[in-house]
Amino acid sequence: MTDYGAAHRILGALIEARTGQQLLPSRAWRIDTSLRPLMRELDCTSLDALTARLYVGDFSLATRVVEALLNNETSFFRDREAFASIGRxxxxxxxxxxxxKKLSIWSAGCSTGQEPYSLAMTTAEDEHFKDWDVSVVATDVSAEAISRGKAGRYSRFEIQRGLPIRQMLRWFREEGEEWHASAELRRRVRFLQHHLFDPPPGRFDLILCRNVLMYFSTIDRARGFDRMAAALAPGGLLVLGAGETVLGQTGHFRPHPMLKGCYMANEALSVAA
Structure with missing residues (x-):
C-alpha cells in the first residue's frame, strides 16, 4: 500500500494554495492514478521522488501536478433533473x-465545458429566448480544462455522457474519433481561466457553481460565496450542486422558497460583498 503521509501533505498544501481545493484523505486514492503518467514521463519512481523535485522551485512542474490532481469530472446536462428544472x-x-431581454449566466468551475455548452443549448432551443441577448461565461482555475472547453472537442465517450442524440446531431459534428462543437455553439460561450477567489468576471443573472465548493475549507467556502454574492445582479439566482447548501455557510444567500436547489441573495449583505 502506498504511504500518503509526507507526500500527501505536500501535494495537498500545493493544490489548496493554488486552487482552494482540499485534497482530503478520502480522495488520496486518486493521487497515484492522476500522477502516474506524469511520474512515468519524468522517470520518478515514487511520490517522494516527485515531491522532492517540487522543492527545487520548478514552477512549471508544480502547475502540471496541480492540473493532474484537479477533479474535472463533468458531463453534458449533469444531474438531468437539475438541468430540467433550470429550463422548466x-x-x-x-x-x-x-x-x-438580456440574460447573463456564469458557469463557475466549468471544467472542460460540458456544463456551459449545455446551458447554451438550453437557452438557444427555448422559444422564450429566441430574441434575447443571452451570454454564458465559463470559468475554471484549470488552464488545461479551459483550453479544451474553448476547442469544444470531445471523445465519443464524453459526447455520449448525458447528451441526447438530437442535440448531438444538431450542435456537434463527428471528425475521426472526436466530436466538435459547432461554431454557432462555441460563439455562445466565453471561456476564461479564473480563480473563484479573484474578482468576479462580471455581473450575472444566474450563477451555477455546482460540486465546486464542496472541496473547499469552511473559510474558503465563505470566500467563494462572498465573490458570487458580489457578482449576482439584483434578483439573480444561484444554483449549487445536489449535495451543497448555503445553510450555515454564508449570510449572503437564502434558499428560494419555490425553486429547489436555487438560492436568492440577501440583498443588503450582497451589496457589501
Missing part, C-alpha cells in the same frame, strides 16, 4: 424579471 422553472422565473 429557473430560466422562466428569471425571464419575468428581465424586461430588457
Amino acid at each position: 422553472d429557473v430560466l422562466p422565473a428569471l425571464a419575468k424579471t428581465r424586461p430588457l
Whole structure:
C-alpha cells in the first residue's frame, strides 16, 4: 500500500494554495492514478521522488501536478433533473424579471465545458429566448480544462455522457474519433481561466457553481460565496450542486422558497460583498 503521509501533505498544501481545493484523505486514492503518467514521463519512481523535485522551485512542474490532481469530472446536462428544472422553472422565473431581454449566466468551475455548452443549448432551443441577448461565461482555475472547453472537442465517450442524440446531431459534428462543437455553439460561450477567489468576471443573472465548493475549507467556502454574492445582479439566482447548501455557510444567500436547489441573495449583505 502506498504511504500518503509526507507526500500527501505536500501535494495537498500545493493544490489548496493554488486552487482552494482540499485534497482530503478520502480522495488520496486518486493521487497515484492522476500522477502516474506524469511520474512515468519524468522517470520518478515514487511520490517522494516527485515531491522532492517540487522543492527545487520548478514552477512549471508544480502547475502540471496541480492540473493532474484537479477533479474535472463533468458531463453534458449533469444531474438531468437539475438541468430540467433550470429550463422548466429557473430560466422562466428569471425571464419575468428581465424586461430588457438580456440574460447573463456564469458557469463557475466549468471544467472542460460540458456544463456551459449545455446551458447554451438550453437557452438557444427555448422559444422564450429566441430574441434575447443571452451570454454564458465559463470559468475554471484549470488552464488545461479551459483550453479544451474553448476547442469544444470531445471523445465519443464524453459526447455520449448525458447528451441526447438530437442535440448531438444538431450542435456537434463527428471528425475521426472526436466530436466538435459547432461554431454557432462555441460563439455562445466565453471561456476564461479564473480563480473563484479573484474578482468576479462580471455581473450575472444566474450563477451555477455546482460540486465546486464542496472541496473547499469552511473559510474558503465563505470566500467563494462572498465573490458570487458580489457578482449576482439584483434578483439573480444561484444554483449549487445536489449535495451543497448555503445553510450555515454564508449570510449572503437564502434558499428560494419555490425553486429547489436555487438560492436568492440577501440583498443588503450582497451589496457589501
